[in-house]
Amino acid sequence: MRYGMVIDQQKCVGCSGCVFACKAENHTTDDINWCDKIITTSGQYPDVKFEYVSTMCNHCDNAPCVGACPTQAMHKGEGGLTLHDPDKCIGCKACMVNCPYGVISFNWEKPHERWLVDTGVAAGSFTSATMLMAAGGEGSPHSNPESAEAYPSVRSRGTVEKCNFCVHRLKAGLSPACVDACPSRARVVGDLDDPASEVSQLIRKYEGKPLRAELGTGAKVFYIRSYTPERRT
Amino acid sequence: MNTYTSNPLFLVIAAAGLLFGGYFAIEELFIRPSFVTNDALVWTLPLVTYVFLALASTGVSIVMAHAELTGNEEVNAHKPALLVAALSLLIGAFAALASEMGSPLNMFWLLLSPNISSPIWWMGTLYAIELVLLGVKLFGLLGDKDKGYGQSLTIMTLVVAIAAALVLGSVFGTVGGREGFSGLDASLLTLLCALVSGVCLVPLLLNDKVQSSMLQSGRILIGALALMLVVQYIYLVGGAPGELNWVSLWMPALLICALLIYQSYPAFSALVAMPTLLIIELSFVIQGQLIVLGPKQTWLGVFQSYMPNVAEVGILVFGCSVAYLCFFVLCRTLNHRIES
Numbered sequence: 001m002r003y004g005m006v007i008d009q010q011k012c013v014g015c016s017g018c019v020f021a022c023k024a025e026n027h028t029t030d031d032i033n034w035c036d037k038i039i040t041t042s043g044q045y046p047d048v049k050f051e052y053v054s055t056m057c058n059h060c061d062n063a064p065c066v067g068a069c070p071t072q073a074m075h076k077g078e079g080g081l082t083l084h085d086p087d088k089c090i091g092c093k094a095c096m097v098n099c100p101y102g103v104i105s106f107n108w109e110k111p112h113e114r115w116l117v118d119t120g121v122a123a124g125s126f127t128s129a130t131m132l133m134a135a136g137g138e139g140s141p142h143s144n145p146e147s148a149e150a151y152p153s154v155r156s157r158g159t160v161e162k163c164n165f166c167v168h169r170l171k172a173g174l175s176p177a178c179v180d181a182c183p184s185r186a187r188v189v190g191d192l193d194d195p196a197s198e199v200s201q202l203i204r205k206y207e208g209k210p211l212r213a214e215l216g217t218g219a220k221v222f223y224i225r226s227y228t229p230e231r232r233t
Numbered sequence: 234m235n236t237y238t239s240n241p242l243f244l245v246i247a248a249a250g251l252l253f254g255g256y257f258a259i260e261e262l263f264i265r266p267s268f269v270t271n272d273a274l275v276w277t278l279p280l281v282t283y284v285f286l287a288l289a290s291t292g293v294s295i296v297m298a299h300a301e302l303t304g305n306e307e308v309n310a311h312k313p314a315l316l317v318a319a320l321s322l323l324i325g326a327f328a329a330l331a332s333e334m335g336s337p338l339n340m341f342w343l344l345l346s347p348n349i350s351s352p353i354w355w356m357g358t359l360y361a362i363e364l365v366l367l368g369v370k371l372f373g374l375l376g377d378k379d380k381g382y383g384q385s386l387t388i389m390t391l392v393v394a395i396a397a398a399l400v401l402g403s404v405f406g407t408v409g410g411r412e413g414f415s416g417l418d419a420s421l422l423t424l425l426c427a428l429v430s431g432v433c434l435v436p437l438l439l440n441d442k443v444q445s446s447m448l449q450s451g452r453i454l455i456g457a458l459a460l461m462l463v464v465q466y467i468y469l470v471g472g473a474p475g476e477l478n479w480v481s482l483w484m485p486a487l488l489i490c491a492l493l494i495y496q497s498y499p500a501f502s503a504l505v506a507m508p509t510l511l512i513i514e515l516s517f518v519i520q521g522q523l524i525v526l527g528p529k530q531t532w533l534g535v536f537q538s539y540m541p542n543v544a545e546v547g548i549l550v551f552g553c554s555v556a557y558l559c560f561f562v563l564c565r566t567l568n569h570r571i572e573s
Contacts, residue, residue, distance in 0.1 A: 031272075036528030055528050064409060070354035071346040088346050090339035093275040094353045100410020102527025106275065108266045158334070211527075215409055 002061070002080040003165055004192035004220035005179070006202045007054055009227050011186035014052035021181030022056070025166060027143050027153060029112060032105040034163035035178045051227065054186075056178070057082060057103050057163035058210060061218025065095035065104060074160075080192075080220065081165050086152060089159040096160060100212050101219070103162055110157040146172075165189070192220060247557040254551020257544040258332040267544035268333075273525040273533050278545035279333040281515045282552040284401065286326035287360055288423060288514070289507075291398045292431025293319040294363065296447075298391035302384070305446050307439070313374055314438045317563040320367040323360065325556025332548050352403045359397035366390045371563070375570050398427040405521060412476045413521035418465070422517060425458040426510050433491065433506040436499035448496055455492040455506065459485035462513070479520035484513055511549075 014037070022028070022035035038053040059082045065074045066082060073088035074095045096104045143153035150168040155161055166176035170189075174180070179187040190199035199222070202208060208222030260267050261279075270277055297315040300308035308315070327340070334340065343357045366389055373383070402420030409415055432451035462485040469478040491506035519539045541549075 033528065037531060038528050039531045067348075067350045068353065068407075070348055070351040070357060071342045072348045073342075073346075088342060090342045091334050092339075092353055094351065094404070096272065096275050097414075097522065098408050098410065100526060102273065102525065102529045105272050108270065158339070212410065217409075 001078075002192045002220065003059065003170065003189065004199050004203075004222065005165075005176075006188045006199045006208055006222050006224055008186045008188075008202070008206075008224050009053070010225040011184045012052065012054055012182075012227070013184050013186075014054075015183060017181045017183055018054055018178035018187065021177040022163070022166075025144060025169075025177035026147050026151070026164075027112075028105075028161070029107070029155075032107070032111075032161065034103075034105075034161070036103065053211075053223070054178075055101065055103060055211065056221065057165070058101055058217070058219035058221045059165060060220065062216065064098040064100060064217060068094040068098035070094065077167070079170065081167055081170075082162075083164055083167065084151075084160065084162060086156055086159045086161070089156075091158040091160070093160065100215050100217065104160050105162065106160050107155050107157050111155045112153075243557065244561060247554045247561070250550040250554030251558060254547040254549070254554055257547030258328075258551050261332050261544065261548075267542070268548075269539065269542045269545060271529075271533060271537075273529045274519070274522045274537050274539060276518055276522065277539065278515060278541040279329055279548040281511070281518050282329035282549045283326045283333065284423075284514050284518065285511050285549075286322050286329060286552050286556055287401065288398060288427040288510075289430040289434060290319045290322035290326060291363070291394045291427040292429065293322065293434055294367065294390055294394040294431075295398075295428060296431040296435045298387045298394065300446075301387045302391065307446050308435065311439050313567050314564065315435060316367060316370055316374065317560055317567060318434065318438055320364070320371060321556045321559035321563060323364050323367065324559045325552045325554075326360070327364070328555040329548050329552030332551065352400055352407050355400045356397065356404055359393055359400055363390070363393050363397055366393060371567075374567065394427075395424070398424045405518070408521065410526065411521045411524070412474065413479070413524070418461075419517075421461065422513075425454065425461060426514060428454045429458050429488075429506060430510055433495075433499075433503040433510075436495075437503055451495055452492055455488050455495065459488040459492070462488070477520045477523055479516040481516075484509060484516075 016037065018035050019033055019037065023033065026034055028034055035054070035056045038051075038055055040051045040053075041048060042051070043049045059080060061080060063074070063076065063082045066076055069075075070092060071088045071090055073085045073090070075083055075085065077083040091106070093106060096106060145153075147153075147166070147168050150171075151161075151164060166174075166178075169176055175189050179189050188198050188202060190197035192200060192203075194200060195204075202224055203222050206224035208224040210217075210219035210222055213219070257267055268277055268279060293315055296308065297312060297319060299305075301312070331340065340357065343354055343361075347358075348354050366386060370386055370390065373386070399420045402423035405414040406416055406419030432447065432454050436447065436451075462480050463482075466478070466480040466482060466485075469476055469480060487505055487509040491502045491509070494505075495502045523537050523539070525533050525535055525537060
């Protein structure tokens with residue numbers, strides 16, 4: 001079993017729904033996006049091209065971040081996922097330098113400090129962390145207890161973090177939040193080892209390629225087709 | 234040993250540096266981030282301070298061990314000072330690194346959860362071993378117990394020091410996704426920087442002009458680094474894909490100046506060479522990160538520029554001050570022990 005993803009560039013409308021779904025599911029801080037985008041504009045008016053490439057951790061088979069991590073904080077998990085153990089992370093940032101995709105982020109400041117504030121913006125509109133704890137809850141009022149089973153709700157300063165393919169959802173038989181949130185169904189997740197899976201079929205049919213394939217990292221997020229408005233029917 | 238341990242001005246400067254740099258180290262560790270770092274430019278002057286001091290320590294260790302093994306009496310006569318200098322520089326390096334990693338305790342995870350495929354693990358482990366070896370040698374000197382295992386300890390120190398300098402380069406050289414880092418030349422650069430640091434610092438500790446036994450090797454090493462930089466410049470100025478030209482011609486020019494005055498004015502030679510080495514190491518470490526990768530481009534732009542801020546300079550001052558103060562204390566302890 002090797003989890004992989006296909007992103008159909010022709011279906012992707014660049015709405016950033018995946019980015020926000022990921023943020024809500026994994027409660028990343030303001031500065032950190034596990035699911036993100038590469039936006040490029042090229043050409044000269046009137047022949048200008050705008051390209052939107054949705055991107056996240058590629059869960060590489062030969063993950064450079066795993067090889068570079070001195071403490072095994074970055075490691076390979078079940079289904080070939082590249083996972084991160086924040087308890088082992090020493091903040092050396094070797095994974096960030098070694099990741100050729102620039103998808104690992106660092107908690108420079110103490111994350112989620114606002115979640116600990118006990119005053120709301122408007123009266124009655126805010127559940128403070130104190131109220132949550134008084135009610136027997138954990139983490140922050142904004143946190144998602146389901147994802148907290150796989151990764152701490154409140155991160156530590158001085159550690160890295162990145163996409164984990166919503167491992168808690170995969171374990172429950174669901175798709176990652178970004179996949180479910182995509183309005184144009186541009187994303188498909190599945191087993192790359194199963195030739196009959198939808199991801200395998202799409203990769204075969206459209207000759208899907210990962211980003212920076214020449215590096216041989218064995219990235220498992222594949223892109224198919226390109227944005228061609230005239231073919232969008 | 235006397236010049237650099239009895240000058241009150243050096244001590245006052247180092248104490249002031251400890252306070253100045255210590256403030257920023259505490260701020261970075263416990264209060265808020267104060268460095269000019271972001272998700273694309275993660276290794277800056279504080280890490281380079283570690284690289285600079287660790288390579289300087291390595292260089293002194295190599296020169297010292299080489300002199301011991303070849304029976305160079307001119308250098309061996311000052312073995313205690315060289316040993317203390319190598320140890321102090323390494324302690325200063327680790328002090329700077331601790332401020333860069335978020336918590337000094339983080340470094341212990343290297344031992345508790347090792348990943349032997351990681352160059353950083355090897356680098357940390359080798360420098361930790363080097364620290365222990367130098368400590369054992371010092372303990373042997375203090376207790377006059379250096380007789381039985383002295384030579385094997387020296388061989389081990391030499392091997393570990395050379396390996397540590399090479400592995401430090403491989404931390405950058407094995408980064409496949411960044412053309413500016415990737416390649417064997419990174420290890421060659423760090424080894425040469427270490428050796429040049431050694432041949433420039435050691436004469437300062439000998440309280441004399443550069444001895445004839447060191448003169449030739451010192452000149453060859455400084456010249457070799459200058460030559461490597463010129464070759465690198467020619468290669469990069471031609472426009473290697475994905476690489477930025479981080480070498481300026483004044484770098485090898487300054488090294489040549491240091492080479493020319495190496496025999497007559499070793500202190501001035503070191504004064505020229507050591508800051509040049511720091512800038513070479515800084516330029517190398519920074520250039521590999523200036524091209525932003527992936528989605529960070531959307532937020533930070535495709536290219537970045539870098540200029541250290543006061544806090545980062547503070548960590549450089551902090552590391553150097555810790556190294557000097559350790560040198561001062563250890564030299565005093567050794568002197569006191571020898572006198573008694």
